Amino acid sequence: MKKFSGTREAFAAAMTDMVREGKKNYFVSPDSVGAMRSIPFAKEFPDRYVEVGIAEQASVNVAAGLASCGLIPFVGTYAGFLTMRACEQMRTFVAYPNLNVKFVGINAGLVGGEREGVTHQFYEDLGVLSSIPGFTIFTPADAIQTYLAVKMAYEIEGPVYIRAGSGREIDVYDENSVFNKNGVTLLRNYGSDIVVFASGFILDRVLKAADLLKDENVNISVADVNILHGKNPSKIIELITKAKVVFTVEDHNINGGLGSYISQLACEHSPKNVYRIGLTTFGKSGPAKELADSFGYSPEQLVNKIKNKI
Amino acid sequence: MDLNGLNELAKHLRLETVRMIYEGKDGHPGPALSIADIVTALYFDIMNINPQNPTWEDRDRFILSKGHACPIYYTALNEKGYFGDKISNFNLRALGSIFQGHPVMRTTPGVDMTSGSLGNGISIGAGMAIAGKLNKKSYNVYIIVGDGELQEGVVWEGINVAAAHKLDNMIVFVDDNNWQSGGAVDKTIGSRNIKERFESFCWDVQEIDGHDISMIQKAVKVAKNTPGKPHAIVCKTIKGKGVDFMENNNAWHKGVPTDAEFESIMAQLGGRV
Numbered sequence: 369m370k371k372f373s374g375t376r377e378a379f380a381a382a383m384t385d386m387v388r389e390g391k392k393n394y395f396v397s398p399d400s401v402g403a404m405r406s407i408p409f410a411k412e413f414p415d416r417y418v419e420v421g422i423a424e425q426a427s428v429n430v431a432a433g434l435a436s437c438g439l440i441p442f443v444g445t446y447a448g449f450l451t452m453r454a455c456e457q458m459r460t461f462v463a464y465p466n467l468n469v470k471f472v473g474i475n476a477g478l479v480g481g482e483r484e485g486v487t488h489q490f491y492e493d494l495g496v497l498s499s500i501p502g503f504t505i506f507t508p509a510d511a512i513q514t515y516l517a518v519k520m521a522y523e524i525e526g527p528v529y530i531r532a533g534s535g536r537e538i539d540v541y542d543e544n545s546v547f548n549k550n551g552v553t554l555l556r557n558y559g560s561d562i563v564v565f566a567s568g569f570i571l572d573r574v575l576k577a578a579d580l581l582k583d584e585n586v587n588i589s590v591a592d593v594n595i596l597h598g599k600n601p602s603k604i605i606e607l608i609t610k611a612k613v614v615f616t617v618e619d620h621n622i623n624g625g626l627g628s629y630i631s632q633l634a635c636e637h638s639p640k641n642v643y644r645i646g647l648t649t650f651g652k653s654g655p656a657k658e659l660a661d662s663f664g665y666s667p668e669q670l671v672n673k674i675k676n677k678i
Numbered sequence: 679m680d681l682n683g684l685n686e687l688a689k690h691l692r693l694e695t696v697r698m699i700y701e702g703k704d705g706h707p708g709p710a711l712s713i714a715d716i717v718t719a720l721y722f723d724i725m726n727i728n729p730q731n732p733t734w735e736d737r738d739r740f741i742l743s744k745g746h747a748c749p750i751y752y753t754a755l756n757e758k759g760y761f762g763d764k765i766s767n768f769n770l771r772a773l774g775s776i777f778q779g780h781p782v783m784r785t786t787p788g789v790d791m792t793s794g795s796l797g798n799g800i801s802i803g804a805g806m807a808i809a810g811k812l813n814k815k816s817y818n819v820y821i822i823v824g825d826g827e828l829q830e831g832v833v834w835e836g837i838n839v840a841a842a843h844k845l846d847n848m849i850v851f852v853d854d855n856n857w858q859s860g861g862a863v864d865k866t867i868g869s870r871n872i873k874e875r876f877e878s879f880c881w882d883v884q885e886i887d888g889h890d891i892s893m894i895q896k897a898v899k900v901a902k903n904t905p906g907k908p909h910a911i912v913c914k915t916i917k918g919k920g921v922d923f924m925e926n927n928n929a930w931h932k933g934v935p936t937d938a939e940f941e942s943i944m945a946q947l948g949g950r951v
Contacts, residue, residue: 426801426835433805465783
């Protein structure tokens with residue numbers, strides 16, 4: 369049986385475990401207690417649950433106020449309602465004064481928002497946050513990694529954003545895995561000619577694509593990037609340097625997320641072709657698997673996109 | 679300090695405020711003079727603070743939500759002793775100065791929260807007030823907002839949160855001078871029923887003369903003795919109060935006095951040339 373049924377349940381489990389461990393974590397909810405799967409948390413720890421109603425800007429401001437008094441609040445709700453509607457509050461009242469507020473943005477990407485449609489699918493969050501100084505950005509690839517990311521966020525001083533989904537995430541990592549502080553984990557190594565960097569909940573698809581390419585004797589490796597714009601990207605740079613050609617795959621707009629980050633590292637440290645696979649349009653409503661397939665994320669289409677460039 | 683002393687101090691802080699803007703050649707004198715008496719009452723009578731320990735966890739908190747009025751805030755902190763020896767040249771808005779164009783937490787000792795982007799003070803203050811209750815502290819959170827600022831949507835999110843959480847440890851002063859950047863508030867958007875709007879959100883509300891320090895003191899006492907609700911004190915004020923040619927003249931929302939004007943200000947506010 370799966371340890372967590374999704375990233376939201378993983379968030380709630382981490383929050384619960386941290387309170388039991390004696391940590392000072394609080395959950396600030398802009399009416400997201402249900403969406404964040406935190407109703408049992410709120411019942412068990414009513415003093416750790418701060419409800420502000422459907423008011424995302426206030427949720428970030430209230431969290432800033434709590435953090436200024438030494439508490440460690442986690443604001444969790446839909447990724448875009450945080451990073452777009454409350455973007456200025458995240459910038460001016462959290463990042464600028466370097467307050468210790470953590471954010472968990474759910475429904476990230478097509479896979480996260482799926483049937484809800486464009487209003488509840490968010491593929492711009494990383495682009496928005498990438499230009500705000502001081503944010504640590506975590507992009508866990510599954511529920512197990514999300515649990516670990518929430519716990520690691522607590523230990524970091526200053527603002528952290530964790531990108532999460534809505535239950536359609538496929539587990540890739542082992543229960544005993546760690547959230548890699550290097551910001552990158554090599555998961556397939558069939559050679560270093562081609563390196564594919566993936567981030568988020570399409571990782572299972574990228575791994576399948578690599579396995580298919582291996583069967584065709586393509587010299588390829590796959591690495592999961594779980595921290596964007598981390599303080600020490602040397603392991604990522606190492607992989608870029610070894611490769612002849614680089615690909616990125618992400619469930620986010622092609623600009624501003626993983627593709628932009630890896631392109632920047634390649635340009636500055638080891639220039640070579642970087643091909644970005646991601647979204648260039650708004651999404652549509654649909655079940656996660658069909659939706660992701662229709663936007664070019666099936667393993668077979670990923671194989672073709674990679675083969676077309678090599 | 680007795681009432682006479684507080685009134686004299688408010689006059690002195692007004693002078694220092696305008697001097698800072700005159701010397702720095704930039705800033706917002708009108709909005710700062712409007713709240714000089716509220717700031718004086720808070721920093722020199724009402725608030726439980728310790729300038730030697732600006733981050734003391736039991737201190738009363740203050741947020742200047744209308745952050746552009748910061749020169750009066752900076753002079754009050756200076757007079758209170760937050761910067762050690764008193765500063766005579768603030769270098770307001772100058773490169774490298776700790777007196778930034780709008781208040782910045784962790785840059786200026788005594789500033790509890792960054793501000794300047796209008797509308798955010800009440801919800802941030804609500805967070806501080808909730809933290810006070812969660813931490814079982816007895817501090818109060820004081821916030822000054824502008825009347826024009828109430829047009830921001832996030833203000834009402836914060837007002838809603840404060841009422842829902844029964845934050846009776848939170849006192850909001852509304853600087854009701856009927857001016858905003860572009861003109862008169864009632865000509866800009868119409869609605870002037872500030873008291874009724876706060877009351878309809880289940881706040882405890884008083885209306886006072888915002889230039890009468892004894893009324894400010896009394897209103898805070900009444901608020902502290904009214905449990906179960908957050909408090910709004912709607913202060914009728916005059917933008918530019920204390921300098922005759924700035925009073926009710928919105929040209930002084932932002933502006934720098936000429937040498938001749940500054941001489942007149944010195945004469946009006948008891949400065950020495």
